[in-house]
Amino acid sequence: MVIRLALLFFLIIVGCARAETLRVLVPDSHPVAGEMVGVTIRGEYTQRIALETLTFPGSDDYDWVQLARDSWRDERVDGRTMKVFERRIALFPRSSGTLTVGPLVHHLTIAGRNGGREVLDVRAEPVTIQVAPFPAASAPLAARMLTVEDQLSVPPGELRDGETLIRRVTLRAAGTLAHFMPPRPEIRQPWLVSFTAPEARGTKLAPEGPVTTVIWEWHLHPKTGEPGVLPPVAIPWFDTVSRQMKTAEIPAIPFGYASFAANRTGSGEFPASEVATAAGVFSAGLVTGLLAIFSAATLRRGRELKQVLKRSLLLDPSRKALRAAARQDDLMALRSATEDYLLRRRTLGLPVAEGATADLDRAIYAAHPGSQPFDPGSFVRDLLRRKRRRSSKQTIS
Missing domain, CATH: 2.60.40.740 (Immunoglobulin-like)
Structure with a gap:
C-alpha cells in the first residue's frame, strides 16, 4: 500500500x-x-x-x-x-x-x-x-513610418547682410533602432561656410515598437552675396506597412542675401556697397600699376615692394570684415572673417598665433550658449593686438 x-x-x-x-x-x-x-x-x-x-x-x-x-x-x-x-x-x-x-x-x-x-x-x-535581403543597394532602414522636419531660423533666400542661417532637420522613424538611421549628410558648397552642431540620437520604447529620433543642425553662412541653391538629400527606406521602398527627402532651399537682388534691380543711384567695391578696384588697379613700374626698374626690388604693400594695413580688407562682423554681433560671421584674416596672414608668411580662435569656438559650440561671457569687439582687438606684438618681437630680434 x-x-x-x-x-x-x-x-x-x-x-x-x-x-x-x-x-x-x-x-x-x-x-x-x-x-x-x-x-x-x-x-x-x-x-x-x-x-x-x-x-x-x-x-x-x-x-x-x-x-x-x-x-x-x-x-x-x-x-x-x-x-x-x-x-x-x-x-x-x-x-x-x-x-x-x-x-x-x-x-x-x-x-x-x-x-x-x-x-x-x-x-x-x-x-x-x-x-529576405533588403530590397535596395542602400544601408538597411526599415520602419512603419518615417518623417522629415526641416526647420529654418530665417527665410534662406532673403538673408540680411552678414546673417547666419540655422537649419535643423529632425528624422523620426517608428519601428527601428538608432544605429539603423542614416549618417548626417554633408552640406558643402564652394560659396558656403558650414558648421555642424553635435548630432542627437535617441530611442523611446512603445508597445508597438521603438521610436527613434535623429536631430541634425547646421550653421550656414554664405561667403558672398551671390545666391545659390542647396540641393535636396534623399533618404531611401522600406515601408513595412505597404511593403514597398520609399524615399524621404530633405528639401532643397534657395540661399543668399536679399541685398544681392536689390542691388541688381535698384534705381539709377549706386548702392554704397558697390561704391566701396568700385573704390577698392580702383585702388587695387593703382597699386598694381605702381608695382609694374617699380618691377620694370628692378625685379628684386619690385617683389620686395609688392610684399611690403600686401602686408600694409591699408590694403588688408580682412581687418575691415573682422570689425564689421564684431559690430553685427554675429559669431558665425565673425568665425568666417577670422578664418579669412588668418588665411591671408599665412599666405603672406606672417606669423599666426596658435589657438587664435579658441575663445570664439567655445562661445559658438558651448553646451550651454551664453554661460560664459564673450565680447566680439574685445576678441577682434586682442586678435589684431596679438599680431602686432608678435611682429614687433620679430623686428627687435
Whole structure:
C-alpha cells in the first residue's frame, strides 16, 4: 500500500512538471534585413513560483530590445487555471538568410508542498525565421513610418547682410533602432561656410515598437552675396506597412542675401556697397600699376615692394570684415572673417598665433550658449593686438 501511494505521488509530481511549458512565438511573416520582428516568449506554469530568471540570448545575427516589462497573469488554458508569463522582444535581423532564435531556459524556483523550495528549469526550443535581403543597394532602414522636419531660423533666400542661417532637420522613424538611421549628410558648397552642431540620437520604447529620433543642425553662412541653391538629400527606406521602398527627402532651399537682388534691380543711384567695391578696384588697379613700374626698374626690388604693400594695413580688407562682423554681433560671421584674416596672414608668411580662435569656438559650440561671457569687439582687438606684438618681437630680434 505504501509503495502504491509513493508511486502515485511520484506520477503527480512528474505530471505537474511536464505541465510547465515555455515557447518562443514569432509572427508568420517574411521580414527583410533590418525589419523589426515582434517576438513573444510565453510560459504556462501550474507551480507556485517564488523566483525566476530568463535571459534572452544575444547573437551576431540580430539586434534586440525588450519592449515592456514582463507580464504575469492568471489565465485558463485547456480548462485549467495557469500562471502565464509573457515577455515581448523586438528583434532586428542584421542580414538575410535563416535566423535562429533560442533555445531559451527559464530558471524557476518553486515553492514545495512542505514549505521548501525546488529549482526547475523550463526550456523553449529554438525557432527559425527566414529573412529576405533588403530590397535596395542602400544601408538597411526599415520602419512603419518615417518623417522629415526641416526647420529654418530665417527665410534662406532673403538673408540680411552678414546673417547666419540655422537649419535643423529632425528624422523620426517608428519601428527601428538608432544605429539603423542614416549618417548626417554633408552640406558643402564652394560659396558656403558650414558648421555642424553635435548630432542627437535617441530611442523611446512603445508597445508597438521603438521610436527613434535623429536631430541634425547646421550653421550656414554664405561667403558672398551671390545666391545659390542647396540641393535636396534623399533618404531611401522600406515601408513595412505597404511593403514597398520609399524615399524621404530633405528639401532643397534657395540661399543668399536679399541685398544681392536689390542691388541688381535698384534705381539709377549706386548702392554704397558697390561704391566701396568700385573704390577698392580702383585702388587695387593703382597699386598694381605702381608695382609694374617699380618691377620694370628692378625685379628684386619690385617683389620686395609688392610684399611690403600686401602686408600694409591699408590694403588688408580682412581687418575691415573682422570689425564689421564684431559690430553685427554675429559669431558665425565673425568665425568666417577670422578664418579669412588668418588665411591671408599665412599666405603672406606672417606669423599666426596658435589657438587664435579658441575663445570664439567655445562661445559658438558651448553646451550651454551664453554661460560664459564673450565680447566680439574685445576678441577682434586682442586678435589684431596679438599680431602686432608678435611682429614687433620679430623686428627687435
